[in-house]
Amino acid sequence: MATWDHAVRAMNADQVEFYAQQGWTCATGKCSAPVSHIVGYKLVTGRAGRVGIREFRVCTAHAGKFAVKHGLTMPGMEDAR
Numbered sequence: 001m002a003t004w005d006h007a008v009r010a011m012n013a014d015q016v017e018f019y020a021q022q023g024w025t026c027a028t029g030k031c032s033a034p035v036s037h038i039v040g041y042k043l044v045t046g047r048a049g050r051v052g053i054r055e056f057r058v059c060t061a062h063a064g065k066f067a068v069k070h071g072l073t074m075p076g077m078e079d080a081r
C-alpha cells in the first residue's frame, strides 16, 4: 500500500499533559511510554481510491524512529546539540 506525506509533529506541553492524564500510551502497541508526538501519513483507502489520513500518537523514541525511517526532521531536535 502506498503511503506518502509522512510527518512528525511534536505535541505542546498541554497536549502531553492531557494525554498523560488520560493514560494514553504509545500507539505502536509494544510500548508503554507516554505519548509526546503525532506521526501521520496519507494513503489510498479502499477500492474507490480515496485518500485518507492516518495519525498515531506515539512516544518520543518511536517518533524518532519514524522520522529516521522517512528522512524527516524530528521536531524539537533541531536545537539539540
Ligand SMILES: [Zn+2]
Pocket (backbone or CB within 6 Å): 026, 027, 028, 031, 032, 033, 058, 059, 060, 061, 062
Ligand atoms: Zn513508543
